[in-house]
Amino acid sequence: MRGDFFKKLHEEMKKNENIFFLMGDTGYNLVEPIFEEFPERTLNVGVAEQNLIGVAAGLCSLGYKPVCYGISNFMIHRCLEQIRNDLCIHDRPVTIVGTSTGLDNGALWATHYIVDDIACVKPFPNMHVYSPSSIESINKIFDEVINLPHPAYVRITKKSFNENKDINQINHFVVENKNSDILVISHGRMTGNSFDASKLSNKISVFAMDKIKPLDENIIKTLSINFKKIVVVEDNFNSGLFNSIAQLLVELHIHNVDVYSISPDESYGDNIGDTSYLDNIHGLTPEKINNFINKL
Numbered sequence: 001m002r003g004d005f006f007k008k009l010h011e012e013m014k015k016n017e018n019i020f021f022l023m024g025d026t027g028y029n030l031v032e033p034i035f036e037e038f039p040e041r042t043l044n045v046g047v048a049e050q051n052l053i054g055v056a057a058g059l060c061s062l063g064y065k066p067v068c069y070g071i072s073n074f075m076i077h078r079c080l081e082q083i084r085n086d087l088c089i090h091d092r093p094v095t096i097v098g099t100s101t102g103l104d105n106g107a108l109w110a111t112h113y114i115v116d117d118i119a120c121v122k123p124f125p126n127m128h129v130y131s132p133s134s135i136e137s138i139n140k141i142f143d144e145v146i147n148l149p150h151p152a153y154v155r156i157t158k159k160s161f162n163e164n165k166d167i168n169q170i171n172h173f174v175v176e177n178k179n180s181d182i183l184v185i186s187h188g189r190m191t192g193n194s195f196d197a198s199k200l201s202n203k204i205s206v207f208a209m210d211k212i213k214p215l216d217e218n219i220i221k222t223l224s225i226n227f228k229k230i231v232v233v234e235d236n237f238n239s240g241l242f243n244s245i246a247q248l249l250v251e252l253h254i255h256n257v258d259v260y261s262i263s264p265d266e267s268y269g270d271n272i273g274d275t276s277y278l279d280n281i282h283g284l285t286p287e288k289i290n291n292f293i294n295k296l
Contacts, residue, residue, distance in 0.1 A: 001160045002099055004135045006030045008142045009067065013038055016146065020059050024049045024070035026099075031069075049074050053082035053094070060092045065146060071105075072098030072155055073114040080120060087151040088124040094152075095145045101131070101155040102189055102235030103264070106278040110268035118240035121153050122213050128152040129213040131241075133174070133191030134161045137210045140170045159275075161192035171219055175206040182293055183227040185209050187241060190233045193279065196286035197293070204231075204293055215244050217252070224249065224257040229296055231260045233289055235279075238263045262292055 010033060013019045021034060021042045035042045041064075045052045049070055056066035068075070075098045076083070087094050098117065105112040121127050128150055132138035138156065145152040163174060174191060175198045184206045186194040194206045207223065209215075223230065232242040238261040246259050264282045271281055279285045283292060 001132065001135070001138060001156045002027070002030060002158065004138055004160060005097065005142070005156055006034065008139055010034050010037075012142065012146055013041065016065070017041075018063060018065045019146065020056075020064040020066045022052050022056055022066060022068045024052050024068075024074065026070055049078050050082050053079045053096075054086055056094045057082075057086040057090070057092045060094060066094045067097060067146075068094060069097045069099070071112070072101045072117055073105075073112060076114065076117045076120050076153070083121065083127075083151070084124055088126050091126045091149075092151055093149050095148075096151070096153045098153065098155050099158070101157050103275050103278045103282075103284075104158045104189070107272060107274055109272050115236050115264045116239070117153075117155060118212060118234075118236050119243070122240070122244070124151075126150045127213065128211075130154045130170070130211055131187035132156060132210050133187055133189075133208040134163045134167075136163050136165070136167045137170060137208065140167060141210065144170065155188060157189040159189050159192065161189070161195070170211045171209050171216055172207070173205065174208050175204070177202065177205045180205050181228040182231065182296065183207055183223060183229070184231050184233055184289070184293070185223075185241070185245065186233040187212060188235060189275070190235050190284065193284060193286050194233050194289060197289035200286060200290040201293065209241060209245075212241050212244065215248055217248065220245060220248050221252065221254070224254050227257060229258045229260070231262060231289075231293060231296075233262045233284065235284060236263060237266050239266075258296075260292075260296070262289060
């Protein structure tokens, strides 16, 4: 998905002279064409992500639309104060693109993977949060955030999922089963796993909720009418999208739908391995998603 993002960024920088790209010494073999074509609108700040956010906030004052790129756990955990104070308080339209999200970097353990980023940035006023599920989704999201007058966080995974169809909305059905009363809502890499789970069962529909904040109240109302059970699958602690959906249902006094969470345990633990290994531990494989649903 990183390659798809940089392809889209390159195209947009050709059309929009206000886009300024900054990176934290990562993305090599992907960023070179952009740096070569736009040397005056690109900057590698080095391993100094906090400075990166501060510089991006300053560039907003000059009329630029900064796009900041780095590994998610460094861009979020290390920069949380700068994101809050420099971007959200002043409502600076900086887009943070974080890669290696969820359990992508599981082989490097919890210091390098990130399963709490959504919960970290979601409470900040003015912040918009996105988690593209597919190539098609990341194009839609980039079209939105590049014109957004607010800060945004876009978390992209290493793995690409191709829906092989045009999508009209960022939040959309990936699989719509008219005979099902069980809906899986997912985002990011987990939409691909949920899609594969749907192949093992005719009991579920799959909906990609790739725009996590602000959460679309009308979509949640409609889905709660059409489905009796909602299962939120995410490679983030359940303080992420699941928490937002459950809270909104309570606030709207909607009690006719049961909501469940499949997500990593709220513990960093001692497990180290690739995404397949960690997905299996946390119940996130297509087979275990399907088994969970069959027990409902």
